[in-house]
Amino acid sequence: xxxxxxxxxxxxxxxxxxxxxxxxxxxxxxxxxxxxxxxxxxxxxxxxxxxxxxxxxxxxxxxxxxxxxxxxxxxxxxxxxxxxxxxxxxxxxxxxxxxxxxxxxxxxxxxxxxxxxxxxxxxxxxxxxxxxxxxxxxxxxxxxxxxxxxxxxxxxxxxxxxxxxxxxxxxxxxxxxxxxxxxxxxxxxxxxxxxxxxxxxxxxxxxxxxxxxxxxxxxxxxxxxxxxxxxxxxxxxxxxxxxxxxxxxxxxxxxxxxxxxxxxxxxxxxxxxxxxxxxxxxxxxxxxxxxxxxxxxxxxxxxxxxxxxxxxxxxxxxxxxxxxxxxxxxxxxxxxxxxxxxxxxxxxxxxxxxxxxxxxxxxxxxxxxxxxxxxxxxxxxxxxxxxxxxxxxxxxxxxxxxxxxxxxxxxxxxxxxxxxxxxxxxxxxxxxxxxxxxxxxxxxxxxxxxxxxxxxxxxxxxxxxxxxxxxx
Amino acid sequence: xxxxxxxxxxxxxxxxxxxxxxxxxxxxxxxxxxxxxxxxxxxxxxxxxxxxxxxxxxxxxxxxxxxxxxxxxxxxxxxxxxxxxxxxxxxxxxxxxxxxxxxxxxxxxxxxxxxxxxxxxxxxxxxxxxxxxxxxxxxxxxxxxxxxxxxxxxxxxxxxxxxxxxxxxxxxxxxxxxxxxxxxxxxxxxxxxxxxxxxxxxxxxxxxxxxxxxxxxxxxxxxxxxxxxxxxxxxxxxxxxxxxxxxxxxxxxxxxxxxxxxxxxxxxxxxxxxxxxxxxxxxxxxxxxxxxxxxxxxxxxxxxxxxxxxxxxxxxxxxxxxxxxxxxxxxxxxxxxxxxxxxxxxxxxxxxxxxxxxxxxxxxxxxxxxxxxxxxxxxxxxxxxxxxxxx
Numbered sequence: 113x114x115x116x117x118x119x120x121x122x123x124x125x126x127x128x129x130x131x132x133x134x135x136x137x138x139x140x141x142x143x144x145x146x147x148x149x150x151x152x153x154x155x156x157x158x159x160x161x162x163x164x165x166x167x168x169x170x171x172x173x174x175x176x177x178x179x180x181x182x183x184x185x186x187x188x189x190x191x192x193x194x195x196x197x198x199x200x201x202x203x204x205x206x207x208x209x210x211x212x213x214x215x216x217x218x219x220x221x222x223x224x225x226x227x228x229x230x231x232x233x234x235x236x237x238x239x240x241x242x243x244x245x246x247x248x249x250x251x252x253x254x255x256x257x258x259x260x261x262x263x264x265x266x267x268x269x270x271x272x273x274x275x276x277x278x279x280x281x282x283x284x285x286x287x288x289x290x291x292x293x294x295x296x297x298x299x300x301x302x303x304x305x306x307x308x309x310x311x312x313x314x315x316x317x318x319x320x321x322x323x324x325x326x327x328x329x330x331x332x333x334x335x336x337x338x339x340x341x342x343x344x345x346x347x348x349x350x351x352x353x354x355x356x357x358x359x360x361x362x363x364x365x366x367x368x369x370x371x372x373x374x375x376x377x378x379x380x381x382x383x384x385x386x387x388x389x390x391x392x393x394x395x396x397x398x399x400x401x402x403x404x405x406x407x408x409x410x411x412x413x414x415x416x417x418x419x420x421x422x423x424x425x426x427x428x429x430x431x432x433x434x435x436x437x438x439x440x441x442x443x444x445x446x447x448x449x450x451x452x453x454x455x456x457x458x459x460x461x462x463x464x465x466x467x468x469x470x471x472x473x474x475x476x477x478x479x480x481x482x483x484x485x486x487x488x489x490x491x492x493x494x495x496x497x498x499x500x501x502x503x504x505x506x507x508x509x510x511x512x513x514x515x516x517x518x519x520x521x522x523x524x525x526x527x528x529x530x531x532x533x534x535x536x537x538x539x540x541x542x543x544x545x546x547x548x549x550x551x552x553x554x555x556x557x558x559x560x561x562x563x564x565x566x567x568x569x570x571x572x573x574x575x576x577x578x579x580x581x582x583x584x
Numbered sequence: 585x586x587x588x589x590x591x592x593x594x595x596x597x598x599x600x601x602x603x604x605x606x607x608x609x610x611x612x613x614x615x616x617x618x619x620x621x622x623x624x625x626x627x628x629x630x631x632x633x634x635x636x637x638x639x640x641x642x643x644x645x646x647x648x649x650x651x652x653x654x655x656x657x658x659x660x661x662x663x664x665x666x667x668x669x670x671x672x673x674x675x676x677x678x679x680x681x682x683x684x685x686x687x688x689x690x691x692x693x694x695x696x697x698x699x700x701x702x703x704x705x706x707x708x709x710x711x712x713x714x715x716x717x718x719x720x721x722x723x724x725x726x727x728x729x730x731x732x733x734x735x736x737x738x739x740x741x742x743x744x745x746x747x748x749x750x751x752x753x754x755x756x757x758x759x760x761x762x763x764x765x766x767x768x769x770x771x772x773x774x775x776x777x778x779x780x781x782x783x784x785x786x787x788x789x790x791x792x793x794x795x796x797x798x799x800x801x802x803x804x805x806x807x808x809x810x811x812x813x814x815x816x817x818x819x820x821x822x823x824x825x826x827x828x829x830x831x832x833x834x835x836x837x838x839x840x841x842x843x844x845x846x847x848x849x850x851x852x853x854x855x856x857x858x859x860x861x862x863x864x865x866x867x868x869x870x871x872x873x874x875x876x877x878x879x880x881x882x883x884x885x886x887x888x889x890x891x892x893x894x895x896x897x898x899x900x901x902x903x904x905x906x907x908x909x910x911x912x913x914x915x916x917x918x919x920x921x922x923x924x925x926x927x928x929x930x931x932x933x934x935x936x937x938x939x940x941x942x943x944x945x946x947x948x949x950x951x952x953x954x955x956x957x958x959x960x961x962x963x964x965x966x967x968x969x970x971x972x973x974x975x
Contacts, residue, residue: 311772507785513725514725531734542835
């Protein structure tokens with residue numbers, strides 16, 4: 113680890129939907145464990161949020177995506193219990209396919225593992241902590257939130273990891289998920305939990321080589337807003353310093369991602385030479401503490417991500433999450449096989465088009481004869497921009513969606529589908545898109561839109577991802 | 585090369601018929617077609633058959649053509665099933681015309697059939713829209729109505745047309761269809777009804793969309809010699825045009841027209857040696873209201889952007905300059921996908937023999953226009969009255 117290796121850029125993503133604590137209280141008649149929770153839209157998951165945060169980090173850096181040599185991802189809720197999603201992320205981000213990947217999962221301490229993995233790797237490396245745990249709706253479970261934070265490490269870092277410490281102890285039952293369920297559980301033996309969390313997190317933080325007076329912000333394990341302050345009871349940090357790294361009351365309990373997002377917020381509040389401390393915890397139990405020194409200011413738009421929200425009802429939150437069961441449309445008629453979908457990944461993920469060497473026309477997708485001169489040519493690869501203009505649009509109302517989209521529509525409601533025109537090297541290209549994160553009725557011809565990486569649909573247990581579009 | 589003639593045409597009722605199969609529906613259409621021939625017609629005279637169907641629902645997806653002709657007792661004749669989505673039987677008709685013109689057949693049967701209303705909601709969802717561009721268009725979440733709605737959004741942005749103009753298509757076609765005993769939705773509607781229906785895919789509402797339909801249709805195409813032997817008023821197929829286009833709307837240069845329709849029409853007019861102004865009536869492919877507006881322009885009834893004005897002026901009403909969809913069109917008569925193309929020929933046959941339910945006075949030249957998908961394929965046929973009597 114060269115001494116000046118560190119974080120050169122960061123990224124953040126928080127879903128746009130918000131469930132206010134008052135909604136939880138109205139639903140259950142009992143006080144809400146968090147003030148507000150971010151709710152993933154039906155087409156968002158840990159993977160899509162990770163891609164968005166990572167793009168944010170790369171785009172705000174001096175690097176381009178294929179400079180990145182290592183990708184470390186952390187989540188407690190990968191899209192599937194077994195199967196790598198990091199390679200799909202490499203593809204979605206357009207990283208070099210020789211990049212090494214590392215996935216940390218299994219507990220909320222995973223975020224620290226990803227940060228350490230990227231910090232210790234050679235060459236530009238991305239750590240992405242993304243999470244969207246599912247709660248039990250019968251236990252005021254909608255306190256769960258979602259979000260993602262990305263950290264791009266390279267030489268000449270603005271924020272340098274200066275020390276880390278880990279403590280472990282045989283202590284199960286605090287936060288766990290049994291096989292074949294999506295719901296996070298805990299035995300809720302209050303004193304047992306608090307003792308273990310406080311003991312492990314506080315002792316690991318205490319073991320860091322850092323002068324407490326230099327610390328301007330601390331992000332600690334934060335399933336609820338009071339826990340960091342309880343942990344800090346045995347640490348030399350005041351409530352304000354702890355609060356700078358605590359945002360669970362704004363996004364809900366986003367599993368592994370909450371302390372990582374808190375770290376971003378705390379780094380925002382730091383100044384050159386000051387330190388920022390993070391204390392991750394995972395039931396089982398492990399705590400890992402990290403401390404970062406700020407050399408140059410590094411600002412992430414955390415506040416903007418937190419405030420750009422749309423409030424929804426408790427019922428809508430349950431629908432978006434798919435808590436109230438899922439549906440599958442039986443039968444078949446125009447099934448697109450997985451191999452044929454996979455062939456189109458460069459287009460679905462990155463809008464790779466073809467330019468005709470004979471006449472210069474842009475073909476999307478780049479296959480078959482040239483759309484203009486109709487010659488069978490070998491297209492030159494060109495990348496289309498992810499922003500464009502709507503040239504035709506309609507709204508697919510409830511009940512009218514193609515079978516692949518029935519589940520999404522059931523959860524998210526009517527959606528707009530449009531034809532988008534983008535300006536390519538020498539001309540224009542058009543492609544059909546599904547709109548998301550917007551009022552479908554408000555979308556019209558002439559609107560400017562931008563691509564977002566989302567779940568498109570799932571069949572046969574395999575989720576297919578690609579770009580959807582949102583108003584710019 | 586002999587000319588090809590339409591000597592008989594018939595259709596089943598269009599609607600929802602749980603007690604009928606695609607084979608029995610075709611039996612009904614065939615019987616009506618045979619009945620319509622002036623002289624006694626012996627079905628043994630049919631040399632070959634071309635039958636259009638998309639195969640909605642799967643059912644007998646392979647070899648359904650032979651299944652139909654064998655069921656009908658046309659034992660052993662070569663039968664080809666034609667698939668070009670909603671233009672399947674427009675293309676079947678074209679095949680029959682080609683078979684007769686080439687001399688390989690003296691009498692060819694063209695027809696189509698579809699059963700669309702006997703499936704569960706789940707199965708219907710999978711099958712509607714299989715004629716859109718699958719990998720990109722459908723997988724952007726678009727339905728078939730959605731693609732035409734996108735066309736409408738672009739058209740209404742570019743030209744002077746409103747939802748009221750779209751609704752005028754419904755009012756006119758329902759008024760015509762109300763006179764057609766075979767029509768599925770044979771009732772009149774007011775402009776208010778058509779304006780206030782629930783949206784299917786904005787700006788298209790329920791009255792801007794054709795229904796799903798069970799039905800069959802059949803047309804008998806004969807050589808000049810046979811036509812004059814069997815028919816007192818043979819109808820000549822004066823022009824047969826067809827063309828293909830990119831299957832996805834997003835793949836085409838124009839979002840407001842169907843280039844395949846334009847090319848097919850050009851070819852048909854050229855072969856028939858007529859101008860659009862020579863037409864006395866037209867049956868056009870109004871699967872969605874915007875498609876009828878686009879058809880007026882693609883077929884040359886008016887310049888680009890002027891289609892709505894034709895509707896407002898009543899130019900395409902039965903007593904107008906160029907009556908369109910006197911049968912009720914797809915909107916009111918129904919749209920059993922594979923049966924629509926030859927179904928249009930049934931109306932052309934009736935008009936040119938003076939037997940239509942909504943008869944255009946003095947009709948002697950007419951056109952049928954059949955589109956596959958949102959414009960991946962189109963056929964245009966020009967029919968005209970030929971001199972009667974023996975030659």
